[in-house]
Amino acid sequence: MGLSSTNNLFESFHSPTKGQLTKDDVFSLIEQTIASNKGSFEIIVGADSQLKSRGTFFALVIxxxxxxxxxxxxxxxxxEQRYSSLQQRIFQEAVYAVGLATEVRQYLRDHDHDTPVRLHxxxxxxxxxxxxIQSLxxxxxSNQFRAEIKPHSFCASTIADKFTR
Incomplete structure (x- = not known):
């Protein structure tokens, strides 16, 4: 799966305050939030996965x-399928996060916002x-993102982790 092939994979998201949303709705809400408020924003994309007997459970968070x-x-x-290799699972998380972050960044650029997007x-x-660490x-x-790892990667290690348990 290529880095930009997340286009149709993640079409629905959940917001604790707004409920179920399409990806387009999420991107639009992010853009409206940035446009209607003064000051700087941080946009972070993270992912986590959990290996269970029925398969590998992933969570992507913006x-x-x-x-x-x-x-x-x-x-x-x-x-998804059961990824028994830790390396395969960790790299799959990263590929999904990079793909989604790329989409968010492009959407914002298309709407004249240059808000940086980071990875956790x-x-x-x-x-x-x-x-x-070095590979990720x-x-x-190589995809022009700044990335953080534990203990600074709360989007992946705290928020996304909550939804894979």
Missing amino acids: TVIRPGHGGSFFYHKFQ FDIGANGPTRKF LSLAA
Whole structure:
């Protein structure tokens, strides 16, 4: 699956405050929020997955934060085949996050907003995912994204994690 092939994969999202939304609705809400408020915004895309007996459960999250004023988030949950390899699962999370972040960034650019979009990866210097850090940070950089890892990747390690349990 290529990095830009998320176009039709994530068509519905959930907002804790607005309920079910289409991806177009989410992108429009993000754009309206940025356009109607002064100040800077942070947009972060993160993903997490959980291996279960029935398959691999993924959650993708888009957070919109106005520093000092709070924020909101939207998430999409889905199940796929069982990825028994940690490396395969972590890289699949990253590919989904990069693809979705690319779509968000392009939508905002198409609407004359140059708000940066960052990535949060659910990996860290401690534990078995440490060996993937350089590869995933390179993946982010090659797609012109700044990425963060644990303990600074709350979008993936806290918010998305909540929806894979």
